[in-house]
Amino acid sequence: MAGDEFRLRLCCGKRGRLRFLSHLEYSHAFERGARRAAIPYSVTKGFSPHMKAAFGPALPVGTQGLREYIDVWLTRYVAAETVLAALGQALPGDLAPTEAGYAAAKEPSLGAACTIGVYEVRVEGGDVAQDIVSRALDDVVGAGVWQVEHKGKTKVFDLAESLPKEMDVRSTGEAEVVVGVTTRMGQGGSLRPDSLVSHALSRAGVAGAVTLVTRLDTLIETEEGTFRRPI
């Protein structure tokens, strides 16, 4: 059945004030935009037919995403640029796609393939400074594992596994830094970079708070251990 369908992969976003959408709201907004754009989307068979689309790893409410991926199946081939333009007209700017390309039918799903998230966490407040925040983060990483209680469940992250790259801290203004965090999702779930940074701050007694979290990129880890973009 999938053979006669065309799997178009889009790089969209959940930017600006629309970062406050939940994953469900974000996916509905995309689907409604796709219907407005009148692209020839496929419809699932069955009792309640709906648009055939699949989304990459979800972002929490409030976290911005600059490169979020969506696969949508089309009933016929349409040039990727044409779909891109139509969706650009039919979606709010904060969600609109910036890139599109066809993906092979056999490729694993976005949800399974995209295991790497590249984040920026902005921290502001009282004694926030580059060296202080760096030291606080080093202490946490030095501990090796990080245990999080969430909704009554305990998650334990092996930080060497969950953080495939070293974190970097940049000063971006008076009492303001940006922490670059790259995470790897594993069996134990995905580590929330803002929680990790907040944990480091409170552990070190630093007065400051996370004010904005942005996922800059969502990547696929290849068998060779390198990272690549899904399109």
Add this chain to the structure above:
Amino acid sequence: MSSVWERVEPLLGTVERPARYLNSEWNAVHKDATEYRVALMYPDAYEIGMANQAIAILYERLNAIPGVSAERVFVPWVDMIERMRSAAVGLFTLESSVLVRDVDLLGITLPYELTYTNILEALDLAGLPVRADQRDETHPLVVGGGPCVFNPEPVAPFFDAFLIGEGEQAVAEIVSAHREALAGGLSRPDTLARIACIDGVYVPSLHEPGSAGRGVRVTKRVVDDMDACRGPLCPVVPYMDVVHDRVAVEVLRGCTRGCRFCQAGMVYRPVRERSADTVVRDVLEGLRCTGYDEVSLTSLSTTDHSQLEEVLRRLTRRLEGTGVTVSLPSLRADAFGVEMARLVAGAGRKSGLTLAPEAGTQRLRDVINKNVTEEDLLSAVESAFRSGWRRVKLYFMLGLPTETDDDVRGIGDLTAKVLRAARDVTPADQRGSVRVAVSVSTLVPKAHTPFQWQGQIPREEIERRQAVLRESMPRKGVDLSWHDADVSLLEAVLARSGREAADGIEAAWRAGARFDAWTERFDLAVWREAFSSAGMDIDAMAHRSYEREDVLPWGHITSGVAEDYLWAEYERALAGEATPDCSFEACTGCGVCGPAGLGVDMVLGGERRGR
């Protein structure tokens, strides 16, 4: 006028469902050049208010006026209210995040009595005095509209004016009169006197309660041609899940079946159908510009539309293969033929099957003028279950005039028959999934209905009849649910009281009542205490009856249906005599149509059949 968005945004990280406050939804209107700003408020949370058609219609119409911008306002959820109060951020409009206290006109729809405390909460959060007599020229004009304004008295002290009836045409007149008053520098009382001259506008400060003869008399506004008043074609598409999350196309207005408990059926007369062509056109247009995958054909009685079959057939053809479904808000037993069942099933079987016999015996159905026989009901159930439905929901009411315990037990008997009929036509291997949901509420007598003179039955009596009903219900295959009797009691108080009730409402709000329509937040004890502190007994008020010669608190507001007609209907009810539907048979003389009435007439697209 500046946006407060920068002060709102930092609050959003820690509140539930921030999508309520984002604005920037698809089709939201942002006008730059604005000389006159209207805030349109629905007095409940975003996800409830976004389903409201009146707000959507007025939003589109007001924004079409040059120099005027209309923006939406909903009541922030309690967590956001707290954040806003501690950050000293006032209630703001969604589109441009301006403070509500800075707009020119605040229009509030009154959808339901239990939203009244939310109105006070919103006014207060906006930084406005809740009482109109405390407000002046520096404050927006606060105008109410919607279903509850047919008895505006309980909330009259909080409003500068009300618009009674349909707003499509009247809102532009109010706005233009207010703009002139502002340009002329008129005082608040002079402005109100001018606005009071507009047909359908009621200014409570110009009316002395209880003086039907000496005070003003206000007749509702009514639109004469529904095809000329197109609904909102491109309504705002919310991000968050809201109730009725779909395109809604109004197919007709008014219902003259004449159920004697039903306020909507009395106050929205006469029946005006939209033609099949405009309905089909608006459905397709609405789907195109919203991207929804569902459309609902709305009205008080969609299956009565004389061209409904044609509409459904055309839509089924046009929407084939798109995954878009068509739903009807409720399916009526008597008009729900086999053909209709097949068409709706073909267009996507999303509609739940709900039937409202309301009473358990034919005698009592005649009293309330619910012209549905047991055979109608059972054959509708059979045809639906033959077409694949496996669930049906039945609505009943307790506390109807002349009701006896036999009538109450009749509800259980009828339910048992429905269950049996449904099972009989269902293939044996699927019988296990057949369910009948039974929802029972207590009659809330409403203003402008034949039951307006009658009080609600006392609280203990409600409980006793509920026990009788529970005994009579089949044990298996039935899900029985109750509309909370405490809620019905308060509804009864607020629906038929006079201006004195405003003190009780304000006291309840000051004692913390808000979002009363949300079951988990409703507490009758707070209301009982508040009313008693204002010198009133809530139970006695719910139970109070009026005499024929009494001046009713809402006597100065007319829907066009003559009070004599309502009284005659009341007497026919007590005598158990039914009155036919004038859209199927001859005029029954309610007084709405023609030059002697409101100057409008019934509009049908074809002949109505199926009775």
